[in-house]
Amino acid sequence: MLSETIRALQSYIRLTAAKFRETERIGPFLATYYLESSSPFLNYAIPDDGAVPAKDDVAALTEAFRKRGLVPRLEFLTEAVPAAEAVLVECGYTLERRVPLMICSPGQVVGQPEPAGISLVTPKTEGELRQMIRAQNVAFGEDDPDLHLDPSPDQLSGETLSVMAVAETGEVVGGGVATAILDGATEIAGIGVVEGYRSRGIAAAMTEYLTREAHARGGRSVFLTPGAGQAERVYGRVGFETAAECVHLSVV
Known part of the structure; x- marks a missing residue:
C-alpha cells in the first residue's frame, strides 16, 4: 500500500510541476511544458499514482514532446508508480539517474557553522x-x-x-x-x-x-x-x- 507520506509528496510534486507551466493530459501521464525554456529539467511528465501505462500511452507521450522539439522525459517517485519504469524501458526509455528524496521534519534540523565572510x-x-x-x-x-x-x-x-x-x-x-x-x-x-x-x-x-x-x-x-x-x-x-x-x- 502506498504510504501517506509518498502519496502526499508525489501529489505535491505533481501540483508544483504544473504551476507556471502549460500542461497536457496524455493517458495516465501529466505532461508539463515550460514555455520559456527547452531544458529537459524543466519539461517532463509525471505518471498517475499506481499507473500501469499502456505502450500506446507511452508512444503518445513521446510524440507530444517531440512535436514541441523537446526531449521526452519523466520524473516520478518509484514507490508511487512501481510498474511504470519497466514499461517505459521496454518502450525505449533509458534511466538517467536514481536520486534519493530526503526529508527533514520539524525538530530534526541540525545547526551549521556560519561560513566565514x-x-x-x-x-x-x-x-x-x-x-x-x-x-x-x-x-x-x-x-x-x-x-x-x-x-x-x-x-x-x-x-x-x-x-x-x-x-x-x-x-x-x-x-x-x-x-x-x-x-x-x-x-x-x-x-x-x-x-x-x-x-x-x-x-x-x-x-x-x-x-x-x-x-x-x-x-x-x-x-x-x-x-x-x-x-x-x-x-x-x-x-x-x-x-x-x-x-x-x-x-x-
Whole structure:
C-alpha cells in the first residue's frame, strides 16, 4: 500500500510541476511544458499514482514532446508508480539517474557553522532576486547566466522562500529556494554556490536557513533531491534523511 507520506509528496510534486507551466493530459501521464525554456529539467511528465501505462500511452507521450522539439522525459517517485519504469524501458526509455528524496521534519534540523565572510540574506526586491538567480545560473554552469533572470510570481510575493549568500565584497555567490508550502510540504531546490566559494559550508548553511524558515511557516515535510557528488552527505549533516527514491527517464 502506498504510504501517506509518498502519496502526499508525489501529489505535491505533481501540483508544483504544473504551476507556471502549460500542461497536457496524455493517458495516465501529466505532461508539463515550460514555455520559456527547452531544458529537459524543466519539461517532463509525471505518471498517475499506481499507473500501469499502456505502450500506446507511452508512444503518445513521446510524440507530444517531440512535436514541441523537446526531449521526452519523466520524473516520478518509484514507490508511487512501481510498474511504470519497466514499461517505459521496454518502450525505449533509458534511466538517467536514481536520486534519493530526503526529508527533514520539524525538530530534526541540525545547526551549521556560519561560513566565514559570508552573509545569508533574504532577497526582498526584484533586483536582489535577479542577482540571486544569476549566481545560481553561474553555479549550475549555464552557458549564458544572464538569461532567464526573471523571478517567479511566488518569489516576488515571498510565497517561495529565497536566500542568497553574499560575500564581504558584496558579490552574490550562491542562492536557493524553498517552494510555496502546500498541505505542509515544501521543496528545497536550486541550492548553488559559485565555484570559487565552494567547500566552505555555504550550501549547508543556506539549506539550514531555508529549512528553519519553512518549518516556522508551517512546513511539516521539507524535502529535497540531492544532486551529484557530496550533496547527499551535505544535506544529511543538516538533518535530512532519505525517505524515497526519485527516478528520471528519457528517450533520445
